[in-house]
Amino acid sequence: MIIAIDGPAAAGKGTLSRRIAETYGYHHLDTGLTYRATAKALLDAGLPLDNEAVAERMALAVELAGLDRDVLSAHAIGEAASKIAVMPSVRRALVEAQRAFSKRAPGTVLDGRDIGTVVCPEAPVKLYVTASPEVRAKRRYDEILGKGESADFDAIFADVKKRDERDMGRADSPLKPADDAHLLDTSEMSIEAAFFAAKALIDAALTK
Ligand code: CDP
Numbered sequence: 212m213i214i215a216i217d218g219p220a221a222a223g224k225g226t227l228s229r230r231i232a233e234t235y236g237y238h239h240l241d242t243g244l245t246y247r248a249t250a251k252a253l254l255d256a257g258l259p260l261d262n263e264a265v266a267e268r269m270a271l272a273v274e275l276a277g278l279d280r281d282v283l284s285a286h287a288i289g290e291a292a293s294k295i296a297v298m299p300s301v302r303r304a305l306v307e308a309q310r311a312f313s314k315r316a317p318g319t320v321l322d323g324r325d326i327g328t329v330v331c332p333e334a335p336v337k338l339y340v341t342a343s344p345e346v347r348a349k350r351r352y353d354e355i356l357g358k359g360e361s362a363d364f365d366a367i368f369a370d371v372k373k374r375d376e377r378d379m380g381r382a383d384s385p386l387k388p389a390d391d392a393h394l395l396d397t398s399e400m401s402i403e404a405a406f407f408a409a410k411a412l413i414d415a416a417l418t419k
Pocket residue numbers: 218219220221222223224225226227350351354397400401402403405
């Protein structure tokens with residue numbers, strides 16, 4: 212079983228994917244971390260973000276085993292990740308590793324931007340999780356406040372919109388729902404309600 216979960220930043224993909232993976236005993240890959248790890252390797256080495264051949268080399272060296280969102284959470288890493296994510300050879304390298312991961316038994320959950328459209332178009336369950344930009348910015352804002360740090364809502368809102376434009380507007384693998392994806396708008400949905408909606412779809416696919 213492969214479960215493909217796509218959608219824009221802070222839509223709730225990660226929260227939902229982790230819960231599904233735990234419930235069904237599947238392996239989970241947050242594919243955003245592969246772009247972030249590539250970006251961090253470039254930043255740490257002081258290498259430019261606009262040289263595709265150099266970025267591709269870093270992408271080929273990314274190890275899926277040690278990926279950790281806490282280590283890769285810095286804002287600068289996210290920004291750099293979304294810049295190198297427009298490069299076709301970076302995407303090719305990371306997509307190959309993601310596809311290999313998706314075949315692990317007994318099943319996998321992959322979340323990102325292009326799982327249902329490019330990485331695993333054959334996935335029996337595809338979800339496109341979304342929410343309004345305002346709601347998504349508020350979620351990120353609350354997350355930062357929850358860590359006891361200060362946050363500027365307007366800056367976060369602007370950032371969410373900029374990230375959406377970059378993800379949806381790129382030529383290679385833009386963010387969009389696969390034709391056969393189920394849409395899940397979580398703007399006014401609790402995490403619990405989103406999980407049960409997803410569970411119903413997965414259970415239906417498993418009994419087919
Ligand atoms: O992975 P992605 O960036 O799509 O989002 P996430 O990290 O799973 O969720 C972003 C934040 O929204 C987290 O703090 C979640 O707890 C929260 N969330 C929510 O409040 N309601 C939902 N239905 C889904 C997520």
